[in-house]
Amino acid sequence: MKKIIIAIDGHSSCGKSTFAKAIAARLGYIFIDTGAMYRAVTLYALENGAIPSGVVDEERVVKMLRDIEIDFRFNAERGASDIYVNGDLVESKIRTIEVSNCVSAVSSIAEVRAKLVAMQQEMGRRRGVVMDGRDIGTVVFPDAELKIYMTADAMVRAERRYKELTAKGDKVTLEEIYENVVSRDKADMSRAISPLRKADDAIVLDNSNMSVEEQMAWFMKRYEEALAK
Ligand code: DC
Numbered sequence: 001m002k003k004i005i006i007a008i009d010g011h012s013s014c015g016k017s018t019f020a021k022a023i024a025a026r027l028g029y030i031f032i033d034t035g036a037m038y039r040a041v042t043l044y045a046l047e048n049g050a051i052p053s054g055v056v057d058e059e060r061v062v063k064m065l066r067d068i069e070i071d072f073r074f075n076a077e078r079g080a081s082d083i084y085v086n087g088d089l090v091e092s093k094i095r096t097i098e099v100s101n102c103v104s105a106v107s108s109i110a111e112v113r114a115k116l117v118a119m120q121q122e123m124g125r126r127r128g129v130v131m132d133g134r135d136i137g138t139v140v141f142p143d144a145e146l147k148i149y150m151t152a153d154a155m156v157r158a159e160r161r162y163k164e165l166t167a168k169g170d171k172v173t174l175e176e177i178y179e180n181v182v183s184r185d186k187a188d189m190s191r192a193i194s195p196l197r198k199a200d201d202a203i204v205l206d207n208s209n210m211s212v213e214e215q216m217a218w219f220m221k222r223y224e225e226a227l228a229k
Contacts, residue, residue, distance in 0.1 A: 010150030
């Protein structure tokens with residue numbers, strides 16, 4: 001059967017990963033969360049002194065890159081892959097507010113992007129992947145057969161993220177989450193290299209008022225159309 005690349009880009013915390021994971025499970029495709037890769041580099045930089053007092057030291061991050069080996073291993077219980085850095089499972093450590101606050105700065109470094117984009121292109125070489133991020137339809141796979149640009153109201157996104165983090169026991173406030181969501185949108189859209197933008201041929205999905213089931217029904221129609229092309 002024909003397999004394609006499905007590129008899902010969009011704003012922070014609008015449910016891209018949940019959506020992409022559900023699509024991959026439905027289609028038997030591989031799901032790749034590229035945000036997790038930028039978060040993994042950020043975590044490594046935080047733990048190894050390249051972000052003293054919250055300020056990213058670009059030169060040190062670039063020097064560290066050769067010491068960072070990222071890989072994904074399938075976790076049958078979760079039905080998705082977990083991310084590992086140098087053999088250590090970091091899946092939950094990369095989702096903290098500390099990492100979220102530094103990841104936009106780390107992901108704006110050209111060398112970081114070059115390394116991760118090359119890995120992503122290799123992972124999608126045989127197609128049959130659903131990849132979510134900020135530059136998948138514009139830079140990583142400009143030839144993706146189906147591109148979706150996701151967005152939702154910033155407060156709706158902050159509330160969803162707040163629920164997720166507090167359910168895990170994280171001590172956060174809705175205000176700080178909202179500020180993080182808004183400032184990451186701004187940083188992601190205004191950075192010099194590969195800023196977040198809608199690819200000309202991407203279809204917009206605003207899921208502010210949509211259930212997961214409604215999003216899946218919306219998606220399946222677009223998928224059939226893309227396959228028929
Ligand atoms: O999807 P996420 O929120 O986990 O992504 C974390 C950060 O990584 C996001 O603020 C911007 C960056 N990112 C990126 O620059 N390019 C991607 N393809 C994916 C994420």
